[in-house]
Amino acid sequence: MSMFNEEWMKHYSEAWNSEPGLADALEQINFNSIIGYGFDGQDAPVGFIDVQNGKVVSSGPYDGQELNWDLRATEDNWEKWSKKPPGMVGLGMAYTTKKLKFNVGDYAAMVKDPRMAGPFIKSFGVMGKV
Numbered sequence: 001m002s003m004f005n006e007e008w009m010k011h012y013s014e015a016w017n018s019e020p021g022l023a024d025a026l027e028q029i030n031f032n033s034i035i036g037y038g039f040d041g042q043d044a045p046v047g048f049i050d051v052q053n054g055k056v057v058s059s060g061p062y063d064g065q066e067l068n069w070d071l072r073a074t075e076d077n078w079e080k081w082s083k084k085p086p087g088m089v090g091l092g093m094a095y096t097t098k099k100l101k102f103n104v105g106d107y108a109a110m111v112k113d114p115r116m117a118g119p120f121i122k123s124f125g126v127m128g129k130v
Helices: 004-015 019-029 075-083 087-096 107-112 114-127
Strands: 033-039 048-053 055-061 069-073 101-104
Touching: 004 019, 004 048, 004 075, 004 114, 019 055, 019 101, 033 075, 069 075, 075 114, 087 107, 087 114, 107 114
Parallel strands: 033 069
Antiparallel strands: 033 048, 048 055, 069 101
């Protein structure tokens, strides 16, 4: 199954919603965002999730949705992080070395808020469940 394709995004949303450290934690802060996932150097993300009150309410192939977050990395890095989530230091290194790019979204604001940073790191672990 190709990362971020329709089937992958469906499984990812199910894993997201069943992960208390992610969905429940984000529900507590009324987190709402449309998040795109894709590969470095491509014009558009491959897949997206629509998160409302912490839970994914829809997902699938990216089709021009207005994004709050657009995350990009190489396929190798996505695979590596899904097997071993980066942690705060690893995440900072990935961002500063441009291995993880935020084409849309404010990385600095997110990592300064532990209510968002913890679940963000948890989202990488959830990828490993797909």
